[in-house]
Amino acid sequence: MSLTLRNTTRTSPPRHPYEAMTNTILGRSYDVTLVFVGRTRARALNTTYRKKTYIPNVLSFPLDAKTGEIYICLHIAKQEAPKFDMTYTQYVAYLLIHGALHLKGYGHGATMDKLERKHLTAFGITKQLV
Numbered sequence: 001m002s003l004t005l006r007n008t009t010r011t012s013p014p015r016h017p018y019e020a021m022t023n024t025i026l027g028r029s030y031d032v033t034l035v036f037v038g039r040t041r042a043r044a045l046n047t048t049y050r051k052k053t054y055i056p057n058v059l060s061f062p063l064d065a066k067t068g069e070i071y072i073c074l075h076i077a078k079q080e081a082p083k084f085d086m087t088y089t090q091y092v093a094y095l096l097i098h099g100a101l102h103l104k105g106y107g108h109g110a111t112m113d114k115l116e117r118k119h120l121t122a123f124g125i126t127k128q129l130v
Contacts (some may be wrong), residue, residue: 006035009073011074018096021123025100026068032103034071034096052077058095060102070099086126093125 001092003019013036022032037045043055049110050059053071080089097119098112106112120126 004031004032004033008041009036009038013072013074014092015121016089016093016096019095021093021119022100024122025097025119026104028084029066030103031067032100035069035071036074037071039073039075041070042076045071048071057098060099062103068103070103072096078084090120090125093123093124094120118130 003022005018007013016109020032022034026032027051032044039055045057045059046052046054049061054073055073055076057073057076058112060068061071063069072092073085074092077092077095078088080087084091086094094116097116101115106115115128
């Protein structure tokens, strides 16, 4: 598995074990590109590929069975984190996990929520919620 990490913003992303996180969720043979983007690029990607005009917090694009891309908008992550009772750093980790689960084929719902909590706990991002 290879993780390619790019930051196209002026903000440094939080430090996390991104490669270990994606390896755990997607497996070692999956190639992931993780890109931290600003609002303009996030909106452009959302408009172009999803025909939605809002600025997303995370976008996942599976390219084939073993390759995908995750885009995280750091500005939106910072803005939304308090709504989810998380710090900015915790929320960025959550968005990576969320995006990776989408690449794995999961849709929104109870199963995805349970897996997100499991991975957040496993990586020491949040305490286990009952």
